[in-house]
Amino acid sequence: MAFNSSKFDPNFTDNVINAIGPKTSDRAKFVLSSLIRHVHDFAREVELTTDEWMAGVLFMNAVGQISDSKRNEGQRISDVLGLESLVDEIAHKIALETDDIPTSSSILGPFWSPNAPFRNNGESIIHELPKDGRVTLMHGTVNDLITKKPIGNAVFDIWQASSNGKYDFQDPENQSDNNLRGKFRTDENGRYHFYCLHPTAYSLPTDGPAFKLLNLLDRHPMRPAHIHLMVSHDSYKPVTTQIFPKDDPYLETDTVFAVKDDLVVDFKPLQGDPKASLELEYNVKLAPRDIAPASAHL
């Protein structure tokens, strides 16, 4: 430990942990004991002042006060501190007996909707095309990581912000429900295709505690342009991820730490399709459900 622990009561933290009663489950006791020890070690290590502690308490209250059914500021604070990305890494660490790896996961974020409609291959998720929107034909295959065979009837769920950086339910004036959302099923060859937008970089909201925290950290609030994906099939481990255009200026400094090398993709000019000016081929590899995870909690 970096601090002189002898200055403070050496039994205090143990006393708090030992107050946990016998009816608490082993897992809850393990998690909460670790949480208490880290919170106390943090306070001792930095010799947290009363004013700093109260600033933290009021910050925590403000996080909840600005949250509602359409805004999850607690999740956003997690994201700014890298915690959602870390939890994602912990959940998806897989020890495989092969050199190949499945498509990397990335954070869900607060904008997924359970209500996105199923659409047919070849349809568009764009209800309202913004003036500066660049329509993209996105297509590819979903394959088995081990056998390399195509996976038919996989569900390919996509959601993205419009070119103003807003998702449908954040932007009811300009976007109808389920604009830029949709679920597709792969065909018997594991193939999918649909029309979407080239994504646009955007800022996290600047009216709440997350932006205050970013200012305190002297960091920008920008996310690189990205498309959210969730690909699933009953026989495979699902993957929730994001993909990022390779020329985005915020790839290296994503404010929620969600970029991974294999999630950076290349949008290419498309000729001969009156519906789209860009093309993106994106292929997904899913790991069978019965592969042992590295983590006991998967």
Added chain:
Amino acid sequence: MAFNSSKFDPNFTDNVINAIGPKTSDRAKFVLSSLIRHVHDFAREVELTTDEWMAGVLFMNAVGQISDSKRNEGQRISDVLGLESLVDEIAHKIALETDDIPTSSSILGPFWSPNAPFRNNGESIIHELPKDGRVTLMHGTVNDLITKKPIGNAVFDIWQASSNGKYDFQDPENQSDNNLRGKFRTDENGRYHFYCLHPTAYSLPTDGPAFKLLNLLDRHPMRPAHIHLMVSHDSYKPVTTQIFPKDDPYLETDTVFAVKDDLVVDFKPLQGDPKASLELEYNVKLAPRDIAPASAHL
């Protein structure tokens, strides 16, 4: 570290910390870097699951959502985890060249009011006497820790719950503003005296996240009976503390970890005073302001 850190990206936490920009103050960088490292170490150590993380996010949002100008649930969560008591210890650790120590501090809690009126020695802080209330004559002296001389004109601020466990602003039906609150000044001999209630043990509120956390920890929500005190004088370090009757059944298991041995007091039967049936003598020792603290932050 208790976990096999090699399983996870060894650079992730450093990347998040190194994103802190140059305009962040040294202190904020130090505190937030430690916070990020402890939060990440906690998540890796327990291999925090996605569901557990999201439960924590929703818990944090709920803490703010139930808080308002009369309720600080964030502070209550701190208290249940021992953090306010620990911050209090950190703030008040004093390295003295004497065997004597000043009156121990204890946590402020969420019920202090800046509006308590000054009252004259000998007056009562009881506006509404509950049927089961036991009136106590409380008296004593405030002395200099080093010289032992009495301190005149010290401010003795007291607040306490009524026998139903509620403070005035939690209980507007039964209590008028500033019931069971008052500020007194010590006389030229450092003496104070007034009438108050023998305090009553009470439960933390059971309708919010703090009670959910206590249930998860299999702990009771009870605080031992106590009287809050804040004693101050321009030439001395102020002390915020609480005192506890020695026969209270919750002394060993105070749900906010605020009891210290020298804060346990003895209420005695009082004869010959028609206004009170109990007596409490309580003397306070204050340290001069110029004594060096152990912590650099005092």
